[in-house]
Amino acid sequence: MNKNLILYASILVFGLAAPFIFPAFKVQLSILCVLIILAVTWNIQGGEMGYNSFGNILFYGLGMYLCASVQVGMFFPLAEWTESGGEKTFVHTPTQFFQGMAAGLVVAAVVPTIVAGLIGYSILGLRGHYFAICTLGLGVAAGEISGGIEIIGAGQGFTTPPFPNVGGLEARGEFFYFCSFFALVLAFITVRAIYSTRFKLILNAIRDNEDKAEAMGIETMKYKIIGWMVSAFFCGLAGGIMGGLVGYIDSTDVAFDGREMGVFMVLMAILGGKGTLWGPVIGATVFHIFKEGFWTFFLGWQYVALGVLIVVIVIYFPEGIMGWLREKYPERFGEVVDEADRKAQVELK
Amino acid sequence: MDFMVFQYPMITIQACLDGILLGVLFALIAYGMALQWGVMNIINIAQGDLVILGGYIAYFMYLYGIHPAWGVIVSPIIMYFVGVGIYKLVINKVVDRDLFISILATFGISILFMQLMNFAFGADVVLANSGYGTTFLFDSNVVLPNSKIFSAVVSIVFAICLVIYMKKSKLGRAIRATAQNARAAKILGVDTEKVYAATFGINAALCGVAGALISITFTIHPYMGLPYTIRSFMIVIVAGLGNLPGVAMSGMGLGVFEEFADYILGTEFRIGSVFLLLVLILVYRRFKLSRKREYLK
Numbered sequence: 001m002n003k004n005l006i007l008y009a010s011i012l013v014f015g016l017a018a019p020f021i022f023p024a025f026k027v028q029l030s031i032l033c034v035l036i037i038l039a040v041t042w043n044i045q046g047g048e049m050g051y052n053s054f055g056n057i058l059f060y061g062l063g064m065y066l067c068a069s070v071q072v073g074m075f076f077p078l079a080e081w082t083e084s085g086g087e088k089t090f091v092h093t094p095t096q097f098f099q100g101m102a103a104g105l106v107v108a109a110v111v112p113t114i115v116a117g118l119i120g121y122s123i124l125g126l127r128g129h130y131f132a133i134c135t136l137g138l139g140v141a142a143g144e145i146s147g148g149i150e151i152i153g154a155g156q157g158f159t160t161p162p163f164p165n166v167g168g169l170e171a172r173g174e175f176f177y178f179c180s181f182f183a184l185v186l187a188f189i190t191v192r193a194i195y196s197t198r199f200k201l202i203l204n205a206i207r208d209n210e211d212k213a214e215a216m217g218i219e220t221m222k223y224k225i226i227g228w229m230v231s232a233f234f235c236g237l238a239g240g241i242m243g244g245l246v247g248y249i250d251s252t253d254v255a256f257d258g259r260e261m262g263v264f265m266v267l268m269a270i271l272g273g274k275g276t277l278w279g280p281v282i283g284a285t286v287f288h289i290f291k292e293g294f295w296t297f298f299l300g301w302q303y304v305a306l307g308v309l310i311v312v313i314v315i316y317f318p319e320g321i322m323g324w325l326r327e328k329y330p331e332r333f334g335e336v337v338d339e340a341d342r343k344a345q346v347e348l349k
Numbered sequence: 350m351d352f353m354v355f356q357y358p359m360i361t362i363q364a365c366l367d368g369i370l371l372g373v374l375f376a377l378i379a380y381g382m383a384l385q386w387g388v389m390n391i392i393n394i395a396q397g398d399l400v401i402l403g404g405y406i407a408y409f410m411y412l413y414g415i416h417p418a419w420g421v422i423v424s425p426i427i428m429y430f431v432g433v434g435i436y437k438l439v440i441n442k443v444v445d446r447d448l449f450i451s452i453l454a455t456f457g458i459s460i461l462f463m464q465l466m467n468f469a470f471g472a473d474v475v476l477a478n479s480g481y482g483t484t485f486l487f488d489s490n491v492v493l494p495n496s497k498i499f500s501a502v503v504s505i506v507f508a509i510c511l512v513i514y515m516k517k518s519k520l521g522r523a524i525r526a527t528a529q530n531a532r533a534a535k536i537l538g539v540d541t542e543k544v545y546a547a548t549f550g551i552n553a554a555l556c557g558v559a560g561a562l563i564s565i566t567f568t569i570h571p572y573m574g575l576p577y578t579i580r581s582f583m584i585v586i587v588a589g590l591g592n593l594p595g596v597a598m599s600g601m602g603l604g605v606f607e608e609f610a611d612y613i614l615g616t617e618f619r620i621g622s623v624f625l626l627l628v629l630i631l632v633y634r635r636f637k638l639s640r641k642r643e644y645l646k
Contacts, residue, residue, distance in 0.1 A: 132449055133582055133627070137624040138628050140579070148617040263453075301468075303461075303463070310456065311454055315454060318450060
């Protein structure tokens with residue numbers, strides 16, 4: 001326990017110091033934080049509950065649009081803002097910007113949670129691949145429909161309020177980095193707290209055999225919806241931060257980007273190891289480094305490389321990095337290994 | 350707007366005819382989907398991208414001065430080998446695994462194909478002009494391009510040929526046997542590995558035919574694949590596996606639905622309404638089954 005505390009404290013200190021140690025990578029580090037949030041919260045469904053969702057992107061995009069809309073709509077007419085496109089007809093003062101951002105992030109986190117609660121009962125009644133395809137449809141439908149709504153910019157996109165003129169580019173990077181880092185810390189603490197309660201055992205029971213879990217008297221639907229709402233909360237928050245960071249929201253390419261972000265979060269969790277606490281964190285970090293490497297070295301071919309990467313990960317590493325470590329060093333994971341038993345199993349294979 | 354159906358009967362007829370002709374194409378793609386789903390227990394997200402690839406083959410024949418209708422013959426032959434190639438490289442490793450693994454793996458293939466097509470053919474919307482002219486009905490109030498009629502007829506011919514092939518030929522019998530019980534088929538001497546490869550190849554060939562027809566009648570674009578996958582998935586879950594008349598009927602129904610959504614809601618909501626319809630159908634089925642304490646599986 002003591003060792004863990006030191007580990008967490010050192011990670012926290014490193015996280016706080018990171019933008020000053022690597023000042024050139026602030027934006028990349030913020031994106032990494034967002035990716036980790038998405039992977040860790042996807043893991044609540046995909047890993048622990050066994051519901052492989054492609055639809056968490058719905059909450060992410062929703063949070064993105066809501067945060068930006070609130071930030072603009074609190075002070076200026078929203079329709080005129082989007083109509084004027086990127087041109088700065090209205091300028092936020094620093095106070096307005098930060099007030100709007102704070103209110104926007106609260107809305108961006110709360111509304112997707114409510115949405116998840118409302119649609120949860122219908123969607124979570126589906127199982128297995130039907131759930132996967134249904135949520136995929138949900139994400140893409142949201143993107144297509146939001147691309148037709150005029151007030152949030154329709155096809156031409158939505159420019160989020162530019163960062164006010166305090167401290168320039170450095171301050172902007174630091175602000176968004178700390179936003180995303182605190183969101184990440186909040187998400188990680190929440191998920192860790194959840195995983196140490198009975199709730200996690202219930203989720204695992206649902207994954208292993210939902211019918212039996214129900215027969216044991218667990219109200220599976222209630223817990224499934226709660227799990228989804230926790231995910232939606234953090235996905236919305238991450239989306240809101242990402243919207244401000246990117247500075248421009250497009251319906252299908254940035255917000256409801258089911259083909260990229262929606263698959264990335266699944267992939268990161270699988271790469272790290274589904275159903276573990278640290279797996280998605282490691283997976284997201286490795287994936288982000290890979291991705292940026294592709295972007296730098298295979299410019300133009302990055303998506304081709306990405307497609308190959310997906311296929312390779314899914315076929316050859318379905319257990320992920322944590323799964324591989326577990327196979328290799330089971331003692332470290334607190335598993336009691338009986339040598340004779342292990343040998344017998346090898347022979348059986 | 351609400352009473353469009355009664356106020357402008359010609360638009361209604363136009364939308365219905367367009368929808369039915371389009372739906373036949375959807376049904377052809379969905380038949381391929383049902384085939385591989387039933388036989389190999391795989392949901393292929395790359396289905397739509399195979400369709401678009403088939404379309405580009407016909408488009409290239411058109412660019413080089415060959416009439417694109419020949420693409421209906423050439424495209425499936427090329428696509429068959431593409432399909433077998435994909436099977437040998439990727440699919441045979443995910444056949445026995447969880448369905449979600451196959452969804453993700455084919456998602457990867459889909460992204461790969463999308464981008465490769467984007468590189469090879471550019472991001473422009475293209476179509477192969479067949480030069481078939483148009484038919485006018487009802488005092489030229491209803492306009493039907495002949496290419497649409499051609500594509501519907503060709504799809505029906507291909508579907509009938511395939512059904513006969515599946516019923517009569519040796520490979521068709523092997524495929525059906527594997528679909529019923531792969532293990533028993535293996536014991537009785539069916540080389541299931543070959544059957545799987547052939548099934549995936551046939552599916553890709555069907556996609557090739559459909560793609561060639563789509564490039565003649567509509568337009569193709571490297572990123573347009575996913576809606577075709579979702580449409581075929583929807584048709585299959587509405588009709589059920591192995592229900593061929595059902596596939597044809599729900600394909601046409603989907604085509605008509607889309608044309609009406611296009612007229613009433615506007616073209617920008619067309620794809621969105623397709624995806625939303627999928628969600629609604631699944632949720633409807635879920636509530637219907639939950640009354641019997643069952644679930645979709």
